[in-house]
Amino acid sequence: MVGRWDEAPLGDLIDHLVTAYHRPLVRALATLPRHARGAVGPDFAGRVEELRELLVEHMRREEELVFPWLRRPRPGGAELLVHLLEHEHGDTLRRVRVLRAEVAARARVAPRAARALSARLRRLERGLDAHILLENRVLFPRALAAAPWAG
């Protein structure tokens, strides 16, 4: 999956990331806090809402600040933001894993709603893993290598 993006134009990879990962993620996150509240309760739903806000803001910064710069890199640009985004990738993945593990533990003894939430979080984690892998391992290194003053 990563391989085919090693050579494709960076603009195509960015378009793919937005269409295949950002848009579906925003849709999946929109109903997740409400689902979490019904399945587990308000405290847990609050943490899911916090994760939703982090991810939406993360993707907004990518789309509005970093991706335009990666399409047309120039000195004094957004390379520091790229490093910040990489840091946030690790943070958001950790949060999803912790939430998913907590729900999975409840789902063993709890009703259907917790099992459905657990499945949704597992799908979210898988999508996020693939999305972050493409950004960290392909998009950012390729874009930074094409902008030799960055790093």
Ligand SMILES: [Fe+2]
């Ligand atoms: Fe992204």
Ligand SMILES: [Fe+2]
């Ligand atoms: Fe990202």
